[in-house]
Amino acid sequence: MTYPEGAIAKLLESVAFDANGLVAAIAQRHGTGEVLMLAWMNRDAVRETLETGRVTYWSRSRQAMWRKGETSGHVQTLRSLRIDCDGDALLLGVDQIGAACHTNRPNCFFREVREDGLVTISEPIED
């Protein structure tokens, strides 16, 4: 999905960016509910995501725009974007090509607490 300027402006008005100019963005696989990852967006990343329909984050470690999949090919295509009650979190519905996680696992939440400690619950995808 891409959105016209009016809709983008309306959304940006409602986002409560933090002191670093960032908002948390949860990526969820469209249709299955699988939570893929949590990352961050600045104003330009939100705008670019809505204008192009390709999900772009802000990389806090690299301090640069992070066009998801630009090097890996593991692109996220935007299907929907919701904002929470106080405007400091976004929920993206996405189509994910390949692995969402840099470990090549389907999603980043592959370690679960169990009675005996932390257990790895998914393995890397073979490309």
Added chain:
Amino acid sequence: MTYPEGAIAKLLESVAFDANGLVAAIAQRHGTGEVLMLAWMNRDAVRETLETGRVTYWSRSRQAMWRKGETSGHVQTLRSLRIDCDGDALLLGVDQIGAACHTNRPNCFFREVREDGLVTISEPIED
């Protein structure tokens, strides 16, 4: 679910708390995939959640422990807890009593971007 001390210690070792001592926590309804809310936990909140099986956050606005549902009755019971690849986000599987959102809606992500702007997609629950 509640967890023994060994498992709690193992998880806490893996959490990368930020400069404010916090980690982002996504609450997802167990069994449906519905993302309910994004909130924050400090070390004590993570520990209390795992020890008691009742989800407790850290309220950044009140700077206090936030035992979800303590005043509203809208308690979250922990079913599972996962941590992401770089340790700075948690994904909680929960059973939610009543509304997760303080607006009395089922979840906090009730506004969606559409071509014509921001649309409210769910209404408050009648108790």
